[in-house]
Amino acid sequence: LFAEGAFNSAFVPLFAKRFEGDGAPAAHALAVEVFSVLLAWLVVFCAAAMVAMPWLMVVLAPGFSSDPAKFDLAVELTQISFPYLLFMSLTALQSGVLNSLNRFTAAAAAPILLNIVMIASNVVAWALGTGNTPATGHIFAWGIFAAGVAQFALLTIACRRAGMPLVPKFPRLTPGVRRVIALSVPGMISGGIMQINLVIATMIATTIDRAVSYLYYAERLYQLPLGVIGVAIGVVLLPDLSRKLRAGDGAAALHSQNRAMELSLFLTIPAAVALMAIAAPILHTVFEHGAFTRADTLAIAPTVLAFAAGLPAFSMTKVFQPGFYAREDTATPMRFAIISVVVNIAASLVLSRWFGHVGIAMATSIAAWVNAGLLGVTLSRRGYYVMDERLQNRLPRIVLSGLAMGALLLVGTRLLSGNYMEGAGFIAALWALLLLVAGGILSYFLLAHATGAMRLSELRSMLKR
Structure with a gap:
């Protein structure tokens, strides 16, 4: 819901409104405030989810419970790749900022990095001859993690070049952040x-x-x-x-x-x-x-x-x-x-x-x-x-x-x-x-x-x- 940009259904209109009404500095301040709160929340959420993954997997893939080996492997691979959610959620917010400024190239190019890393992971698995084994799953799981880092780095550079560097500060629930949160919960469900x-x-x-x-x-x-x-x-x-x-x-x-x-x-x-x-x-x-x-x-x-x-x-x-x-x-x-x-x-x-x-x-x-x-x-x-x-x-x-x-x-x-x-x-x-x-x-x-x-x-x- 975050990583696919559904969060931006609430953020982008408010950012555009702040930019048009109060200017770029005010819009940048809102973006930094939201970025800081989102980062703090995601760190806590991802850490908790990774710890609770064995129990979450029972809900997410109930059919795997009958096969302990498949279930354990699914838990392990999900724990490795789960931080991708953190990086992609932050990347989605960065994309919202750039898109609001009519800068679409970097945000559009970011998914290409995921494809490149997945292709590279496939090549590595083929070169190592891992075949249809858990080792192949580990290669792809770590590849997903690396792709998230690469996409986040690309959008971080793009935001800085656009004059909107998103450097986190101590998270505070300012009125602007509260308004984004109020709109984002239903927005994430619908988006x-x-x-x-x-x-x-x-x-x-x-x-x-x-x-x-x-x-x-x-x-x-x-x-x-x-x-x-x-x-x-x-x-x-x-x-x-x-x-x-x-x-x-x-x-x-x-x-x-x-x-x-x-x-x-x-x-x-x-x-x-x-x-x-x-x-x-x-x-x-x-x-x-x-x-x-x-x-x-x-x-x-x-x-x-x-x-x-x-x-x-x-x-x-x-x-x-x-x-x-x-x-x-x-x-x-x-x-x-x-x-x-x-x-x-x-x-x-x-x-x-x-x-x-x-x-x-x-x-x-x-x-x-x-x-x-x-x-x-x-x-x-x-x-x-x-x-x-x-x-x-x-x-x-x-x-x-x-x-x-x-x-x-x-x-x-x-x-x-x-x-x-x-x-x-x-x-x-x-x-x-x-x-x-x-x-x-x-x-x-x-x-x-x-x-x-x-x-x-x-x-x-x-x-x-």
Whole structure:
């Protein structure tokens, strides 16, 4: 909830308000005050959690209790990697400061360090020949810890260069900090709803054989477009809305939200369709090696489809929520998030009986649509959001272009099916996948341009912003 930036749903609007109203020094003072209190709280929380991890693991992974070796290893690896939460939570706050100043590069680059460290950990494990042993888990756990330190260091340098060095002082509950805390508790629940639902999904999945692994692999695929598109748009939109509402320019704020929704759906709808159309080729090419078998691919592919169905809803939520946060209303999204969690639990318990791990993914997507629907309807009723004529005209064309692209991908998958037969080899599968991805991207943009869903010049302009 902290590390994914949900805390910033409360902090960014207040920081932007202080910056616009009282100037940079006052905003910097607020940032330092919040940073100091957050650091103190995180140190205590992380230390307590690491000590209590054996008991927490019983709750987080109840299905592991029947296997003492697996349970003990899970506890140990979680204790090693848990400080990552501290560094990433502080990094999220630093990102909020930088984003409010329209400095997005460093915050966007930070996750790349995690990927680099994970790749390096994989290379180390391969070089040492640890294979499928606990030693490999230790390598990756320490890698996660190191990645957290590296990301924090990068953002620390970026904040200093931006004139906003966050040097901790003795923590004090100043009025500004109290206001951030008051808004952040409901904000973290609503902003972190995706993480909450995924934790619930994992907990239920521990009772089903191999379900945790299946859900993990499926999540890796749909999290990529969500992180690149939905989260990125939400990060940029929140400080923008906060500044415009602070200036009393409601029309400009509404325009920004409509353009954010347009870009979000323009990118997530085809991403969802593509994941549905070529889930099996992606899984085969990326994961089907070593202990990962064809049976695993066939088991995970429907899970990817179920998660992909909720991708537009997840992205819409990232556009709707800033409409509340920028007005310092974190309670309303929290209430809807709680409803979403209840729906997720109920649907997971029911659907998992019929569809196993796929039912859990279906429940997650259903909960996402419930949350997005409640947020959108409430914003509309309050007069905070109205879909403008441009978006109304373009949305059906976006859907049409996405579906047409999906049909072409299905045809392409059938034509290239020989490249995914057992024994065809990795190079053949990779070549076919690259051809499908490139063909899908090219066909979608051409279709979108032809139907008027989005002109290429408009897309370039929006992406730059």
